[in-house]
Amino acid sequence: MPRRWFGVLLPLICWLLPQPTLAFSVAFVNPGRHDEPYWLSASQAMQAAARDLDIELEVLYAERDHLKMIDLVRQVTARSQKPDYLIVVNEKLVAPAMLRLANAARLPTLLAYNELSPEQRAEIGRPRRQLRYWLGSLAPDNEQAGYDSLEALIAAARQRGLLNAPAELLMISGDPATPASVERLRGAQQALAAYPQVRLVQVVNGMWQRERAYQQANWLLARHPRTRLIWTANDLMAFGVRQSLQEYGRQPGRDVLIATVNNSQEVMRARIDGEISALSGGHFLTGAWALVMLYDYAHGKDFATEGLELRKPIFGLITPAMAQRYLDKFAGNDFDGIGFRRFSRRLNPTLRHYDFRFQRVLE
Structure with missing residues (x-):
C-alpha cells in the first residue's frame, strides 16, 4: 500500500475503533453525618455509579451543619487543583451561598x-444565567412521595377496619425550611383532603432525628391517646415513634x-415485618443519577435538552415483597450491581x- 494512504486511513481507523471516555472528577458536599444511614447509602450509591462511569468521586460530609456545608465549598473552590464538577444540596436553604x-x-x-x-x-x-456555572438541578418529586405514602397509609387503615370510626392522624415532618421536608408534608396534606374520615390532630417538626421524634411521640400520644395513624417524613423519626408506641x-x-x-435496611425489615404500613423510597439514588447526568454532559450529551431543573419520579412505594428484594439485591449497601451505564443517554x-x-433499579 502506498505510504500516502496511511495519512488517510489511520484517522479513519481510529474513528471507527471504540473511543475511550475521559475520566473526570466530582466533589460531593454531603449534608448528612458520615454514619447517618440515609446519607451514607446516598454516598455509597454515588461511589458505585462513579466506579461504573469511571468518575473520580470525593465525598465531603458536613455532619448536619449547614454552615460547614458552605465552608466545605469554600475550601474546595480555594484549591489549586479543583475538581471538574461539584454537587451540592439545598439543605437548610444554603444553596445560593454555595452556588x-x-x-x-x-x-x-x-x-x-x-x-x-x-x-x-x-x-x-435560573441555571446558566446569572450564575453561569450553575449547570442545573435534579430533585425527586418529594410532594408525590408525601402524597403516595399518606394515601397508602389510609388504604392500609381501611383494610384493617380502622376507618369505621373517625381516625386521628399525627404528622411528624422534617424541618420547616428544607424544600424536601416542606414538599413531603404538603403532598401528604393534599392526600389527606380527600379523606374526611381521617382527622389531623397535630403536626410537629422532628428535625429528621430519631430521639427528638421519640420524645415528641411520648407527649403527642399522651395528648392524643386515640391516635391510629402516624405519618413521618423519614425513617429515623418513624423508629422514634415505634419505640414510643x-x-x-x-x-x-x-x-x-x-x-x-x-x-x-432497618426500615425495609420493618416493612417486611409489618411494623411500617406504608413506605416510599428510592430517592437516595438521586446523587448517583446526578453523576449519570454529569457523565453525559461531560461527554457532549447535555441534559439541557430535557430541562435544566429536573424533578423526576424517583420515589416508589415499597411493598413487603419489594423490601425483601431490596435486601436480597443490595445486602450491605452494595450497589455495584445496578449498572448505572444503562441509564446514560450518551451511552444509550x-x-x-x-x-x-x-x-427500574429493582428489576
Whole structure:
C-alpha cells in the first residue's frame, strides 16, 4: 500500500475503533453525618455509579451543619487543583451561598436532592444565567412521595377496619425550611383532603432525628391517646415513634399504623415485618443519577435538552415483597450491581428521556 494512504486511513481507523471516555472528577458536599444511614447509602450509591462511569468521586460530609456545608465549598473552590464538577444540596436553604462561591471559582456545579425555594429562585434566577456555572438541578418529586405514602397509609387503615370510626392522624415532618421536608408534608396534606374520615390532630417538626421524634411521640400520644395513624417524613423519626408506641403498650402495624420515607435496611425489615404500613423510597439514588447526568454532559450529551431543573419520579412505594428484594439485591449497601451505564443517554442513544424510577433499579 502506498505510504500516502496511511495519512488517510489511520484517522479513519481510529474513528471507527471504540473511543475511550475521559475520566473526570466530582466533589460531593454531603449534608448528612458520615454514619447517618440515609446519607451514607446516598454516598455509597454515588461511589458505585462513579466506579461504573469511571468518575473520580470525593465525598465531603458536613455532619448536619449547614454552615460547614458552605465552608466545605469554600475550601474546595480555594484549591489549586479543583475538581471538574461539584454537587451540592439545598439543605437548610444554603444553596445560593454555595452556588455563588462555585460560580466565582468557575467550578461547574449541579444541585441535587433539593430544589430551590421560590424565594431563592427569585433571588438567583435560573441555571446558566446569572450564575453561569450553575449547570442545573435534579430533585425527586418529594410532594408525590408525601402524597403516595399518606394515601397508602389510609388504604392500609381501611383494610384493617380502622376507618369505621373517625381516625386521628399525627404528622411528624422534617424541618420547616428544607424544600424536601416542606414538599413531603404538603403532598401528604393534599392526600389527606380527600379523606374526611381521617382527622389531623397535630403536626410537629422532628428535625429528621430519631430521639427528638421519640420524645415528641411520648407527649403527642399522651395528648392524643386515640391516635391510629402516624405519618413521618423519614425513617429515623418513624423508629422514634415505634419505640414510643411499644413503651406505651401499643403495637406498631396493628394498634397504630405508621407511614414513612427512606430506604435503610432497618426500615425495609420493618416493612417486611409489618411494623411500617406504608413506605416510599428510592430517592437516595438521586446523587448517583446526578453523576449519570454529569457523565453525559461531560461527554457532549447535555441534559439541557430535557430541562435544566429536573424533578423526576424517583420515589416508589415499597411493598413487603419489594423490601425483601431490596435486601436480597443490595445486602450491605452494595450497589455495584445496578449498572448505572444503562441509564446514560450518551451511552444509550435510543433513550429519549432519563428514567430514574426506583422500580427500574429493582428489576
